[in-house]
Amino acid sequence: MSVNFSASLTTRLYNWTDWLVVATSHKFAIQYEDDIDTYTIWGYDGPEVHICTIWQGTVPDAAITGGYSQAQNDADLADWETNYKPTANAPIDPRAATGVQGVAAAKGLGNFAPDPRNNPYEPAPDEVSQLYVDTEGSLVTRGAVLTDEGSLRDDFVGSALETTLTGSLTFTNGSRDVTGTGTLFTEEVNRNHYIKLSADGIDKFVAIVRAPTDTSLLLEEPYAGSSATGAAQITRWLKVPIGGTPGTVAVGSSSLTLTGSTVNACGLHVYRSGDYLPMLATWQVSISQRVANQTAWFGFRDSSTSPTMYCDVVFDGTANTTFKFRSAWNGDEQLSTITLP
Numbered sequence: 370m371s372v373n374f375s376a377s378l379t380t381r382l383y384n385w386t387d388w389l390v391v392a393t394s395h396k397f398a399i400q401y402e403d404d405i406d407t408y409t410i411w412g413y414d415g416p417e418v419h420i421c422t423i424w425q426g427t428v429p430d431a432a433i434t435g436g437y438s439q440a441q442n443d444a445d446l447a448d449w450e451t452n453y454k455p456t457a458n459a460p461i462d463p464r465a466a467t468g469v470q471g472v473a474a475a476k477g478l479g480n481f482a483p484d485p486r487n488n489p490y491e492p493a494p495d496e497v498s499q500l501y502v503d504t505e506g507s508l509v510t511r512g513a514v515l516t517d518e519g520s521l522r523d524d525f526v527g528s529a530l531e532t533t534l535t536g537s538l539t540f541t542n543g544s545r546d547v548t549g550t551g552t553l554f555t556e557e558v559n560r561n562h563y564i565k566l567s568a569d570g571i572d573k574f575v576a577i578v579r580a581p582t583d584t585s586l587l588l589e590e591p592y593a594g595s596s597a598t599g600a601a602q603i604t605r606w607l608k609v610p611i612g613g614t615p616g617t618v619a620v621g622s623s624s625l626t627l628t629g630s631t632v633n634a635c636g637l638h639v640y641r642s643g644d645y646l647p648m649l650a651t652w653q654v655s656i657s658q659r660v661a662n663q664t665a666w667f668g669f670r671d672s673s674t675s676p677t678m679y680c681d682v683v684f685d686g687t688a689n690t691t692f693k694f695r696s697a698w699n700g701d702e703q704l705s706t707i708t709l710p
Contacts (some may be wrong), residue, residue, distance in 0.1 A: 372409045372411070374411075374418050377416070378416060378417065379416055379418070380418050380420055381417055381419045381420065382420050382421070383419065383420070383421050384437060385410075385421050385445035385449065386445070388410065388419060388420075388421035391412075391414075392412050392419070394671075395412065395414045397413055397414050397419075398412065398413075398459050399411075399412055399453060399456070399457040399459075400412065400413075400458055401454065401457050401458060405425065406426060407422055407424050408422070408423045408424075409422055410422070410423065410449065410453075410457075423442060423445050423449055424442050424446070425446065427439070428442045523605055523606070523625075524623050525620050525624055525625045528620055528621055529620050530604045530606050530608065530618060530620055530625075530639070531602040531603070531604045532602065532603050533567065533601070533602055534549075534553075534554075534557055534564075534601050534602070535551065535552055535553045536549050536550055536551035536552035536553065537549065537550045537598055537599060537600065538550075538552060538566070538598065538599070538601040539598040540565075540566050540594060540595065540596065540597060540598075540601075542591075542592055542594065542595060542596045543592065544591055544592060545578075545587055545588040545589070545591055545592070546585070546586075546587060546588075547564070547585070547586050547587075547588060547592070547601075548584060548585055549583070549584045549585070550584065552583055552584055553583050554580035554582065554583050554585070554586050555580055555582065555583050557603070558577055558580050558586065558603055559577070559580070560576075560577055560579065561605055561641075562576075562603040562604065562605060563575060563576050563577070563603065563604050563605070563607060564577055564586075564588070564602070564603045565594055565602060566594055566595055566597060566599055566600070566601055566602075567600040567601055567602050568595065568597065568599060569595055570594075571607070571608055572593075574607055575589060575590050575592060575593070576589035577603075605641055606625075606639045606640065606641050607639065607641065607673070608638075609637070609638050609639070609673050609674065611635055611637065611638075612630065612632060612634050612636065613632070614630050614631075614635045615630055615635050615636055616628050616630040616635070616637040618637065625639070627639070627665075629663050629665070631660075638673070640670070643669075656684055659686065659687045661686070661687050663685070664684070664685040665683075665684045665685075666681045666682060666683045666684065667681060667682055668680050668681025669681065676697070677697065677698075677700060678697060678698050678699065679696065679697050680696045680697075681694075681695050681696075682694060683704075690708055690709045691706055691707065691708050691709070692706075692707055692709075693705060693706050693707065694707060
């Protein structure tokens with residue numbers, strides 16, 4: 370049986386590997402149709418439907434010509450049937466335990482912002498299903514277009530991107546659960562933070578999902594660092610060093626300063642995750658010096674390391690009167706040079 374989608378939806382087609390990236394990022398309910406020859410797999414995200422096809426037998430010549438191999442399809446098929454199919458086709462319209470569709474959206478503890486991926490809203494086990502208001506007293510509700518208001522704002526208070534938490538925390542490698550002793554999670558952390566043991570490297574930071582109590586919190590991904598107890602750090606921004614001499618990051622006077630490297634193929638950038646478009650951001654950026662063979666940019670990207678979709682402003686070369694607007698979608702890059710008056 371073929372699958373037909375409404376003409377009002379924008380359809381986006383992927384191979385299995387790329388589809389998984391989108392599905393993981395957007396956390397939509399995975400749906401599929403088995404027509405014996407193929408699996409049609411999809412997920413809804415607002416006005417878009419993201420679609421992938423996996424063949425259960427021989428891959429058509431047209432797909433092979435397009436660069437997709439039978440071996441890759443067979444590996445994708447095994448991954449799908451083993452790890453994803455058993456939990457797919459769950460209800461797209463989840464309801465609270467009472468059977469009444471939830472209205473509550475905000476966490477009420479620790480100033481957690483609403484998560485637009487949980488829509489329609491279904492309370493977590495540790496939440497009370499009731500109406501919530503935000504910190505300004507406005508009723509928090511759900512709709513087709515959502516915002517986690519203020520979540521991207523950062524005044525860069527203090528002298529570092531990282532902050533040490535109160536108390537002692539216990540992390541377990543491979544687990545999403547963190548416990549604390551003498552901790553103040555509901556006051557000090559929220560969903561906009563990343564966290565790690567202070568003793569672990571910066572590559573071990575992981576996003577926080579929720580902190581239901583002062584002594585327990587849940588991570589978005591299993592912790593990849595040490596199984597240990599000790600001091601922990603949180604940050605809103607992740608640092609990604611490139612090469613052996615990446616440059617430096619400094620925080621002070623409500624400003625973030627990135628000092629670029631002068632070594633070939635080295636650099637540094639900082640980033641934080643948002644939810645999904647449409648998104649509007651305002652930066653106040655200054656560049657102290659344009660240096661040959663150095664590039665500075667700021668904007669939106671779908672990946673911090675290997676982006677395929679991005680929209681950013683680029684400063685390269687030594688001419689102080691020019692900059693570039695750059696955008697890309699799956700490898701199709703557009704670049705426009707702007708000359709200042």
